[in-house]
Amino acid sequence: MSVLLQQLANGVIQGALIALIALGYTMVYGIIQLINFAHGEVFMVASYGGLATFTLLPDDLKKSPAVALPLMFVGGIVVAVVVAVIMERFAYRPLRGAPRLAPLITALGVSVFLQEAVRVWYPNATSNLPYPKVFPEGNLTLGSVNIAWTGVLLVALSVGLSVILQTYINKSRMGRAMRATAQDPDTAKLMGVNPDRVIVLTFIIGAVLAGVAGVMFGGYLNNINIDMGFQNGIFAFTAAVLGGVGSIRGAVIGAFIIGLIKTLSGQYMPGGTQYDYVWIFVVLILVLVFRPQGLFGEPERVRA
Amino acid sequence: MSTVDSSAKRSALAPLGKPFAIAGGVLAIVAALLPWVTFSLNDGNWPDKSTLQFFDAPFLVTGFRWHLLVLGVLVLIAAFAPIPSRGRVVRALGWGVALVSFVNAAYITVKGGGLGAITALDGATAFGGVVGIVAGVLVILAGYGIGVEPVQDWNVKVSTPVAYLVLLVSFGAVLYAVAAMLTTGGVGTANPYAGAIFLSFLGFAAGLLAALSGVGFVRWLSALSEQHRVFSVIVLAACALLLPFTEAGNEYWMTVAANIGIYAATAIGLNIVVGLAGLLDLGYVAFMGIGALVAANFSGAATAHFGITLPFPVAAVIAAIVAGIFGAVVGSPTLRVRGDYLAIVTLAFGEIFTRSAQNNIGGITNGSNAIPGIPALSLFGAEFNRSISIGAVKLPAGVLYYILIVLLVAATMAVFANLKFSRIGRAWIAIREDEDAARAMGIRTGKMKILAFLIGAMLAGLAGAVFAHKNGTVSYESFKFLESVTLLAAVILGGMGSIPGAVLGAALLFVLPEKLRDFEEYRLMIFGLALILIMRFRPQGLIPDRHRRAELANEDVGGAPVDEVHVGPKEAKA
Numbered sequence: 001m002s003v004l005l006q007q008l009a010n011g012v013i014q015g016a017l018i019a020l021i022a023l024g025y026t027m028v029y030g031i032i033q034l035i036n037f038a039h040g041e042v043f044m045v046a047s048y049g050g051l052a053t054f055t056l057l058p059d060d061l062k063k064s065p066a067v068a069l070p071l072m073f074v075g076g077i078v079v080a081v082v083v084a085v086i087m088e089r090f091a092y093r094p095l096r097g098a099p100r101l102a103p104l105i106t107a108l109g110v111s112v113f114l115q116e117a118v119r120v121w122y123p124n125a126t127s128n129l130p131y132p133k134v135f136p137e138g139n140l141t142l143g144s145v146n147i148a149w150t151g152v153l154l155v156a157l158s159v160g161l162s163v164i165l166q167t168y169i170n171k172s173r174m175g176r177a178m179r180a181t182a183q184d185p186d187t188a189k190l191m192g193v194n195p196d197r198v199i200v201l202t203f204i205i206g207a208v209l210a211g212v213a214g215v216m217f218g219g220y221l222n223n224i225n226i227d228m229g230f231q232n233g234i235f236a237f238t239a240a241v242l243g244g245v246g247s248i249r250g251a252v253i254g255a256f257i258i259g260l261i262k263t264l265s266g267q268y269m270p271g272g273t274q275y276d277y278v279w280i281f282v283v284l285i286l287v288l289v290f291r292p293q294g295l296f297g298e299p300e301r302v303r304a
Numbered sequence: 305m306s307t308v309d310s311s312a313k314r315s316a317l318a319p320l321g322k323p324f325a326i327a328g329g330v331l332a333i334v335a336a337l338l339p340w341v342t343f344s345l346n347d348g349n350w351p352d353k354s355t356l357q358f359f360d361a362p363f364l365v366t367g368f369r370w371h372l373l374v375l376g377v378l379v380l381i382a383a384f385a386p387i388p389s390r391g392r393v394v395r396a397l398g399w400g401v402a403l404v405s406f407v408n409a410a411y412i413t414v415k416g417g418g419l420g421a422i423t424a425l426d427g428a429t430a431f432g433g434v435v436g437i438v439a440g441v442l443v444i445l446a447g448y449g450i451g452v453e454p455v456q457d458w459n460v461k462v463s464t465p466v467a468y469l470v471l472l473v474s475f476g477a478v479l480y481a482v483a484a485m486l487t488t489g490g491v492g493t494a495n496p497y498a499g500a501i502f503l504s505f506l507g508f509a510a511g512l513l514a515a516l517s518g519v520g521f522v523r524w525l526s527a528l529s530e531q532h533r534v535f536s537v538i539v540l541a542a543c544a545l546l547l548p549f550t551e552a553g554n555e556y557w558m559t560v561a562a563n564i565g566i567y568a569a570t571a572i573g574l575n576i577v578v579g580l581a582g583l584l585d586l587g588y589v590a591f592m593g594i595g596a597l598v599a600a601n602f603s604g605a606a607t608a609h610f611g612i613t614l615p616f617p618v619a620a621v622i623a624a625i626v627a628g629i630f631g632a633v634v635g636s637p638t639l640r641v642r643g644d645y646l647a648i649v650t651l652a653f654g655e656i657f658t659r660s661a662q663n664n665i666g667g668i669t670n671g672s673n674a675i676p677g678i679p680a681l682s683l684f685g686a687e688f689n690r691s692i693s694i695g696a697v698k699l700p701a702g703v704l705y706y707i708l709i710v711l712l713v714a715a716t717m718a719v720f721a722n723l724k725f726s727r728i729g730r731a732w733i734a735i736r737e738d739e740d741a742a743r744a745m746g747i748r749t750g751k752m753k754i755l756a757f758l759i760g761a762m763l764a765g766l767a768g769a770v771f772a773h774k775n776g777t778v779s780y781e782s783f784k785f786l787e788s789v790t791l792l793a794a795v796i797l798g799g800m801g802s803i804p805g806a807v808l809g810a811a812l813l814f815v816l817p818e819k820l821r822d823f824e825e826y827r828l829m830i831f832g833l834a835l836i837l838i839m840r841f842r843p844q845g846l847i848p849d850r851h852r853r854a855e856l857a858n859e860d861v862g863g864a865p866v867d868e869v870h871v872g873p874k875e876a877k878a
Contacts, residue, residue, distance in 0.1 A: 035644050035647075035648065041527055045807050091836050091840075094840050095839060095840065098839075098843065099843075100643055100644060101582075101584050101644075101647075102839050103839070104644050104647060105583065105584075105792070105835060105839050106794060106835065106836050106839040106840070108586075108789055108792075108832075108835060109831075109832045109833065109834070109835025109838060109839070110832065111832070111834030112786075112828055112829075112831060112832030112835070113829055113833050113836065114710075114787065114832075115828075115832075116828045116829035116832060117829055120825055120826060120829060140398065155877050232784075234651075234655070237648065241645075241648070251597040251758050271663065274659075274662075274663045275659065275660075275663065277655070277659050278655075278659050278660065281652035281653075281656050282652075282656070284648070284649075284652050285637065285649050285653070286650050288639045288645050288649050289640050289641060289646065289649070290640075292640070292645060294642060
C-alpha cells in the first residue's frame, strides 16, 4: 500500500512537470496547428540556461538560495523565450501557408539543431551535469510517503501557472484575440487582431512555462542531460493529445494521467521501469486511434 | 546577399549585367592563375601548387584552380553566346566560382591562422582567394542583372542512335563524376586537406550542374531518357557496375559505396510511403532494424536466438515478410488517423521498437550487446568480403557486396518505378493530393495506405537483411530515431517522390560525414540546420518530382513558376 501511495505521489510530480511542457504544445497547436517538435528542446535549453545563470553568479550570491533561485528561473525563462522567438520568426513564420508536412519537418530540424548546439557549445554537456543545490531540501513526510519539497514546489507551480494561464486566456483582451485566431484566423484578422503578435505571444507563453519546467526539472532530479528535451517532449505531447489538443484543462489533466501511467507501469507492469516508456507510447497510439480528439476535445477540435 | 530584394536589385543591375559577367569571368580566370597562400601551412602545402613557394608553373593549373579556370571560361562563353535563360546559367556559374573560392580561402585562413595567409604577409602576396570571391560575387550579380528567367524547354528532336549516344556519354560522365567525388581528397584522413578538396569539388560540381539545368539540358536529358527508358536503365546499371573499375575501386570506397547503397534502397522504400502516398513516417528505420534482426537470427551467428541457419535468400525473404507484417500493423492506424497525428503514431512505433530491442525483448535482439559475428555471404565458394579476380583483373575486397547492393538498389528502383506509374501509384498520389477527393473517385484509401506501408516496410526489411550480413553486427543502436530522421532528410533533400532524388539524397547524407571529418563534431548540427534551410528555400528537393514541384514550389506541372520561386517564399502578410 505504501509503495502504491509513494508511486502515486511520484506520478503526480512527474505529471506536474509534464503539464508545464504540455501547455506549450497544446497552445501552439491550437493556434497554428503545428506540432512544435522543438518545444521539448526549448525546455532542455531553459534548463541549461538556468544552470549557466547560476555558474555566472558571483560566489557570495551562489550561497544564498533566496537570491540565486529566482535568478536561475529568470535566466532559464529568458533563454527559453529568446530561443522560442527566434525559432518562430526564422523557422516557422516563413512556412505559414506551406503544406502541413513542411513545418513539421522544419520542427524536427530545429529540434536536432538545438540539441546538438547545446551538446557542442555548452561546456561538458556530453555527460550529465549536476544541478546546484539551491532548492529547498528535505522531504515532506505524510504517513509512509516521502515527497521532496522540490516536488511539492513543482506541483504548486504547475497548478498555479495553469490556473493563471486559463484565466488569462478566458478573461484578458489578448486571450480573446488568441481564442479568435484559433477559431478562425481570417475573421480574426478582419476584426483587427494581428495574427503575428498572437502567434509570437503564444510561443512566448509556452517558452515561459517550459523555462519554469526546465529549472524545476534540474532541481527535482539533481542533474540534467541533453536527452531530457526529447523524452519529456514526447511525454508532454502525448499528454496534450490525451487531454485533447488545444484544451488547457485537458493538457494538464492528460499530463497527470501520463505521469501516473509512467510511475505505476514502471512499478506494476511486466518489464518494470525499462518499459515504462513503451506503455506511454502504447497509450498514445490507442488514444490517437480511438479518440483522436482526446478526453476533453470535441470531435471538431476546440482550440485554446 | 542575393535574395534580399532582387526585384529592386535587378532594375539597378540590368545595364551592368554583361560587363559584370565579363569582368567576373576574367577575374575568375585570373584567380585560377594567381597564388593562393603566402606560406606553407603547418599541415603541408595547400594542394595544386597554390602555395607561394611551390608556385612554379602558373599556367599548369590542376585541381580547384583548374575548376575555377573552367568556370571562368564558361562565364565568358555564357556572356557572349546566345544561350537560353542566360541569367540563370550565369548566376549558377557565379555560385560555383564563389563556392570554390570561398571554401579554399576560408580553409586557408583558418588553417593558416589569419587573413595574412590569403592576402599579403612578409612582402609576399597571394590574392587568389580574394580575387576569386570577388569574381564569384560579380558573376552572381551579373546573373541577376541579366535577369533570371524560368528554364525553357528544348524542342530538339534527335534520331534514336544520336539519343543513345547522348545518353551513353551523359551517364558515362555521371559515372566519372561519382568516382571523382568519392575519391577526391583521398581515403579517410590520409590527406589533411581532404575536407577542403571535397567541398571545393562539390561547389564546382554544383555550379556546373545548376548551369546545365538552367540552360535546360537536364530537363531535355530526362525527357530523352524517359523516351528510351529500357536503354537508359541498362546503361545506368552498367555504369554502376563499372564503378569498381574506376579509381574508386578499392576496398574502402567499395564499403562506403555499399553502405550508401543500403541506405539508398531504404530511402527509396521510404519514398513510397512519404513521397508517393504522402504519409509521414518517423519510425521507418525500425523496419530496417526488424529485417536486420530477423536475418541475423537466421544467419548462424553464435548469439542467434533460433538454432536454425537458413540460406541468405530464404532469410532475406523472411526478413522482408516479417518487416512487411509489422509495416501493415504500423500502417493500420492510418485508417483513422491523418496527417501529423499519423507521424506521431509512427514515431511512437519506432520508439517502442528501439526500447524493446534495447531491453532484449524475447531474447532475440541481444540488447546492448548486439548480435556480432554474422557470417559473410558466399556464393559458389567466393566469400563476399574477399577480393576476387576475373581473369587478369583483380577486384578489390567487398566488390561482391557492392554488386549485390547495386542489384538491390536496382530492384527497389524497379519496384518503385513500376508502382509509381501503375494504378496503385496513381491512387497513392491521389490520396496524397486530396484524400477525400480520392475516396470520392472510388479509391479504397484505407487499403491503399496500408499497402504503401507494407511495401515500404518490405523494402526496408530486405535492405536490413543485406545490412546485417554486410556489417556483420546488428545492434539496436543503428536503428534509432535519428536514423529515421536522416533517411527522411535524404528523401526530402533529394526530392519527394523522385527516384534519382532518393539516391542522391542518401549519397550526400552518408558520404558527407565520411568526407568532412573536420566537422564531425558539428555534423548533426549542420544536418538540423540543413533540414530547416531546405524546407525554407527548396522544399521540392534537389531533383524534384514534377507533381511534387507543382505542389511545393508554386510551379505548374510544366515547370513554369506560378510565382517567382527564388525570390524566397512568400511571407504571410499581416
